[in-house]
Each structure stands twice: as C-alpha cells, then as structure tokens.
Amino acid sequence: MRDVLVAVFIAFGAFYSLVSSIGLIRMPDLYNKLHAATKSSTLGSGCVAVAAMIFFDGWDVRARALFVIVFIFLTAPISGLVISKCGHLLKVPQWKGTIRDDLTEDNEMAGPLGKSQ
C-alpha cells in the first residue's frame, strides 16, 4: 500500500515537472511561460517531497520534507512575481493575442516615468 502511494506521488511529480518544462518551450510569451514554470514545477517538486515523507520512517526526514514543501510554495510565487514585474518594466513584448493590459495603461496615466519606477 505504502509502495503504491510512493510510486503514485513520484509519477505525478515527474509528470508535472515534465509538463512544466514542455510548457516553458510551448507557451507563446513570457507571462504564459511563467504560468507553466510556477504552477507545475511547484506541484511537481511538492509531490516528490510528499513521496519522501511517506517512504521514510523517521520524523526528522518528515519534518524536513514538510519544510521543503513550505519553502517551495513560498518562493515560487515570489520569483514568478519578480520575473513578470521585471519583464513588464523592460517592456518584453506580449503575445499578439493579449486582449487587455491594465498595468501599462495605469503606468502611462501616471506620467512618462510611470508609478513603478
């Protein structure tokens, strides 16, 4: 039973890491690539850590694995935020199908320097 659970979690983790890598190549622009990079890789590595928690017996390993999960969930959104914010400040081109951009409008309304600088 335990082995089956471990296998399932590792398989899911590997699958989502793969999806995240393919998404990085396939998505059309910076922001959409970040969707794949932040969400899928977080759950991917989270699943592997959960598998380690089930596989090993000691509470020390479990506590460490739990904190690995916590820190991944804390840091992935922050790096995503910083990368997308930098991309927007540097005016990285958006995909042609983008239908709305409130951030550019708000920055232009605030004057030539923008609010964020």
Next chain:
Amino acid sequence: MLGWNILIAVVWMALTGTFDVPNALLGLGLGFMILLFTGAGGATKVPSYHRRFFKSVLLLIYFICEVVKSNFIVAWEVLTPGCGIVPGIVAVPLDAETDFEISLLGAMITLTPGTLTVDVSPDRKYIYVHAMYLDPDNVAEFVMQIKNSFERRILEITR
C-alpha cells in the same frame, strides 16, 4: 492563545516523559480541546482562536484543491495541440491592507488556475493579475471571482 496551547503541549510531554513528534502533536491536540471547552485564555474573543484555526484548515484544503486543478488546466493547455489561450492583465482592487495579507493573496493567486500576479500598485490599491483565459465581456466577473474566493477567505482569518 497559541502560547497557551504550546504550554499545555510542553506540560503534557513533561508529564508523560516522552519528547517525540507524535506525543507533541497529541499534546497540541489536547491543549486545543481543553482551551475549546474551558474557554480559558481569551478563547471567547471574536473571531475566536478555534474559529480562525478551522478557517485556516479550510483555506488550506481549498488551496490544495485549487493547486491540483490549476495544474490539470496547465497540463491540458501544454499537452494538447493548438493555442486556446486568451491572455490579458487585469487590475483587481484590493481590500487587503497589511503586508502579510497582500503577499499571501499574491502567492495564492499565482498558484491557482490560470492566474499570475504581475505587480502591486505602489499605493496598494490594486493588484495586477495576468489571466490565461480571459473573457473580454466578463472582466468584472473575473475580478469578483478572485475577490470572493481567496481574498474573502484570507480576510476572515486575519481580521
């Protein structure tokens, strides 16, 4: 309240003489029940310690469900041929005020279906969200969805 709960756990561990993780969890659980039934140490304050604890657990479960859902959506978009996305950046007005509330909301938005936090306005009135599937006629509904799902739940816990 949290301090009392930990104190009861420490006393429990000292009395039973076993200092390991399962016993610490048992002590914390016992302390939680004791504080719930005796109403000691300000448990009757509104919103009470126990209510906030249960709301936090509910938020955590809801969040994990949303993370799994969002990964199915991304996986579907990545693995199926063609490009069915309609992206856009939307300004969502914020009710959250403190650093903690805003950063928690931003992190949760990033990890949930089809949305990514791009920026917070310097006056902290708006959070800019990049959405993968945006319906151009129904942006207001999208904004309300974010405000009603995560922001409301976070504010119920922190206030």
